[in-house]
Structure formats: C-alpha cells, structure tokens
Amino acid sequence: MKLPGHDAIARQADEHLVTHRVKLPRKLVDRPIRQVAKRLAMAMLVLVVTVVVVYVDRAGYHDSADQTVDLLDSAYYATVTLSTTGYGDITPVSDSARLTNILVITPLRVLFLIILVGTTLEVLTERTREEWRQSRWRSTLRDHTVVVGFGTKGRSAIQTVCVTGLKQQQVVVVDPSSKAIDVATAEGYAGVIGDATRSEVLKRAEVHRARQIIIATQRDDTAVLVTLTARQLNRSAKIVAAVREEENAPLLKQSGADAVITSASAAGRLLGLSVLSPAAGMVMEDLIQQGSGLDIVERPVIKAETGRSPREIDDLVVSVVRGHRVLGYDDPAAASLQLTDRLITIVRATPGTQVTPDIRPLPQD
Template sequence: MKPPHRSTRSQGSNTALISSLWRRSRPDAEEIEAGRSIAIPVQDVAAPLRQVLRRLVMALLVLAATTLIVYADRSGYHDNADNSVDFLDAAYYATVTLSTTGYGDITPVGDAARLTNILVITPLRVLFLIILVGTTLEVLTERTRHQVRIHRWRSRVREHTVVVGYGTKGRHAIATLIGQGKRKSEIVVVDPQKKALDAANSDGFVGVLGDATRSDTLLRAELQKASQVVIATERDDTAALVTLTARQLNKHATIVVAVREDENVPLLRQSGADTVVTSSSSAGRLLGMSMMSPSVGSVLEDLLTYGNGLDVVDRPVTKAEAGRSPRQCDDLVVAVVRGHRLLHYTDPEAATLQLTDRVITIKQAPEQAE
C-alpha cells in the first residue's frame, strides 16, 4: 500500500488506505508502555544534583558544628586509646555519634560534656539523620508527587486544546493560538517522540508521550473534555486514523487537520475533521502568487503570521454594527459567518449585518496598532 500522498484518486485507493490504517492500530508492548507517560511542566524546581549537593553541604555543616562543640569541651571526654582528645578525635567522635555508630572508645565523662550531649549533640544528631533520610525520601516520593500533579491536572482541565504532533506545523499552530490569547495551561501536546515531548514540556506545555492513533493515549490527554483538536502529524494516513479516533472520543470538539495532498481531504472530512488544511498545495499556491507578484506573496504571508503587521480575525458583530453594511465597519470585513454558512462580503445576503453574525476581518496586529 502506497502512502496517501502517492495514491490515486480511485475508490480502491481509499479502501486500501482505510485497511492499512486499522492494521497500524496494533502497537507493540513498548509503544503501549511509552504511551503511559504524562509530562507536566514544573517551574522553579532545583535539579536533582543541586538538591543532593545542598543537603550534603547542610550535613557537613552539622558535622563541623558538632566537631567544634566537642573540641571546645575536649577535657570532658575520655579516649580509651591515649586518654586525650585532639581535634581529629573530636571529628571522629562527631562522625560516629551523628551516624549513630557509637563505638564507645571516646566517651563524655564530664558533667558539662554529658549535658552538652543531651541538649546540643542529640538534636544535631536528629537533624543530621533528617537531612540524610530527607534526601532518600526526596527520591522515593518524586513519583508520588508526579502522580498527584497528574491527578490534579486531570481534575481541573476543561475546554482545552489538544495538539497532536510537535513538529514545525504543530509548533506554529500553538504559537498562533497563544498569540490569540490561549494560555499554555490550556494546551496539551501529544507526540510519540520523547525528544519532541521534552521540547514541549520545556516550553511550558503538558505533554503526553504515545501513539495518538490509540484511544488510550488520547484519553490520557483528556481529549474527551477538549474543545479543540489540532492534528499535525507527518503522514496523511496517521492523520486520518487520529481524526477517526478523536471524533469517536469527542463528538463536539472542533477538529482541524493538516494533510500533505488534496486527494486525501475528502477522506479526512469523512473521518470527522471540521477543517482540513493542505500543506503542499497551500505552499504551492503561495509560491505561485509570489512568483506573479512578490508583493501579493508578502501580504499573504503577513496575513498568515499572527501578530505581525495584519491579522485575520474572527469576531462577533457588535450592537453598533448590527443593521449596517459590512463596508461601514471600522475593520475591513472580508466575509460574514451566518449560522453555519460563510458569506462573501459581496454576497447580497451579507449586505446587512445581523447581531447573531460573526465577521472575518483584517486588522492591524496589536503591537502594530500601538
């Protein structure tokens, strides 16, 4: 079976494509295990090595303080080896005492030394043990804290956007969403590559590692509660199966899919996509327009880049605009959305705006307007 971008437009080609999609839905055990990983960005957390070094410094400070205390009152201690306690003996006593080894060859014999052991050295021993045990618990409880963060995130996430694929298309789609006011906490990235997921996580996005053609991977991304789904995979057949799975899990979300070839657009629409963007033909049209007129190509590229120069904006009609012509709006209106219909601004039906309409306008980017 040839991939979709090499297939013919025949019905038999679509049948073969669908058949291949379902054959690809059988991942091995390694893929299933990889799909269990959810990465949630955590800010202001020290690196593990730095945490260990900080605890080690604290332990050494406690050891040094205990050594100085013992050495200052060395006359109150007895060494069975030579009946005298020097600085090395004080450090040795502090080490075996704090670690609770207690060989008994150096012992406090004076009242002041014994009182110091009760009131000072014993609390220092407890502190020393807390530091050591705390380092171990830090490692052991990290997994638990991660599971708690995942549980908290799942209980709170609603109406978010799931982006399948963190390649060039996926990253640019996310950049546009953020430019339009979408928060990073409202975006979840799904990708089968660990490297791509780490990049998304470092950029501040929740990530799910796994095969997006599997429903369990999309369920971990809480796709059933999402309001928008962006599918930007590398292959058209993968995009089709992801679309089928996503639509099965969520009947109401808006699904936008990127494909390489125009011949696969009908298949993606039948699979449940609301909008299908053809990357190769769109790039070809832009190349052709740029060849005919570089200025036209520059304007189109400007319109496609949100936040730079001119932006295409979908907004509701205001009360002041209702009943008026699109040409009387402050923004340049190029289309009117009425119900589920898209009307060109020259369409007679769009001659008078209604309060329930939405308009597609061209306006200056916010930073340019300032």
C-alpha cells in the same frame, strides 16, 4: 482501520513512553540526582565539621581501646554519633568536651538527621504530590485545546491561538517524544507522552472534554488515525488537521476533521505568490502571523450591522459565514447581513486585544 506504517509508529511511541505519561508545567528546579548530590554534600560538610570539632578537643575524649584519640578516632566518633549509633567506646570525659557535645555536636546531629530524613521524605512524597496535582488538573480542565504533535506546525498553531487570548493552562500537548513534552512543559503547557492514535492516550489529555483539537503530526496516515480516534471520543469538538499531501485531505475530512490544511501546498502557494509579488507575499505572511501588523479574525455581527452589506461595515470584510457556508463579501446572498452571521475581517493588530480564535497552522516544509 489500519494504515501502512502504523505498527512502526506504535513501536516508536512505545520506546518513548515513561512511567508518568502526563507532565504538568512546573517551576524550574534541579534534577533529582542534583538535589540528592547537594544534600549529600551538605551531610558530608556536617560530618567534616564534627570531625574537626572532636579532633580539636581530642584531649577531652577517652578511647577504651588505646586511651588516645587521633584523627581516625575523631572521624569514627563523629560518624557513629551523627548516625545515632553510639557504641560508647569513645566518650567525652572532660567538661569542655561534654559542653561541646551539648552545644555543638547535638545540633550538628539534628541537622544531619534533618538532611537525610528530608531527602527520604521528599522522595517518598514526590509521587503522591504529583498524583494530587494531576487529579486537581483533571478536575478543573474544561473546554481546553489539545494539540497533537509539538513540531514546527504544532508550536506555531499554539502560538497563534495563545496570541488570540487562550491561556497556556488551557493547552494540552500530546506527543510520543519525551523530549518534545519536556520542551512543551518548560514553555508552560501540560503534556501527555504517548501515541495519540490510541484512545487511552487521548483520554489522558481529557480530549473528550476539549473544545478544539489541533492535529499536527509528521505523517498523514497518523493524522487520519488520530482524527478518527479523537472524533470517536468527542463528537462536538472542532478538529483542525494538517496534512502534507493534498490528496489525503478528503480522507481527513471523512475521518471527522472540520478543517484540513495542506502544509506542502500552502507553503508552495505562498512561495509562488512571493515570486509574482514579494509585497503580496509579505502581506500574506503578516496575515498568517497573529498579533502583529494585520490580523484576520472572525467575529459575530452586531445589531447595528444587521441588514447592511459587507461593504458598509467599518471593518474590512473578506467573507461572511452563514451556517456552514462561507460567502464572499460580494456574494449576492451576503448583501444583507443577519444577526446570526459571522464576519471574517482584516483588522490592525493591537497589543492585548483578544479575538475569537482563528486556528490556522503555519506552512511547514
């Protein structure tokens, strides 16, 4: 299946692809160019100090060319000495010059080599170290959450599920933009750069071992393709997708999405509700925001609640989930709760409380 605009999306994704498609969160460090510049500056400082030391004690050195050692000769001697080239045309002849070479020049030479060799080794081992980190990350990644698209919807969805107790290490972001992935890794999430409509990109995110997949792309046709690909790779994961147009929601469900959120319609309904009743709009906004004020959560029925009606439960029950059906609290079928039921309740948010994730992406323009 190939929808209009797919080729353009693929080309755009290719423009953003880089050599390392998987980026893991790491501590903030200087950029490689800045690190090299710092070490180069240190090496130049060592060279300058060596030149000064030789020039101050220039009377103790002998130049086979013109018998005298000036500033240029001191720089020349310092350069060939620190680089261990050692042509021998300028040599220390006095006791003080030789002692200075033993106690000062030799340690400076060792320091100079350490700086250069250290930089070379770091460059050579960086890729090996990164590959080892990725291999270890893949081996430990299980039952994680894959978020496709790190725009407003994707970031809001991640924040919501993380408030409910999901760890940042269990979130993998997929986005064709390297800048978006840089932001994601800076916030502590692993990132995969690439077009999520391609199975090889989703495999890099270990989507076949994910527990839940959130699809928050900018285009509806892209969301359909990503859903099809993700469902093909993972038959058991819970897939929640967002679309802009309501008419595309059935297509997403047919493609394998368990739940579809229409962002444009949801935002419009919230606007309309706020016009009719600003207080009601504030309450709905509060319910959407997990971790503050009132939260809407899903939890299992406990033994003590079996056989009771939703009205008799201490929590404010909104709906009862029985199998694949969602029953209203006043539905006669939900009059007697079963142990296998799940309750959708409204509770007061308390810091540090972890609840079953209830994935509901926030409305987006």
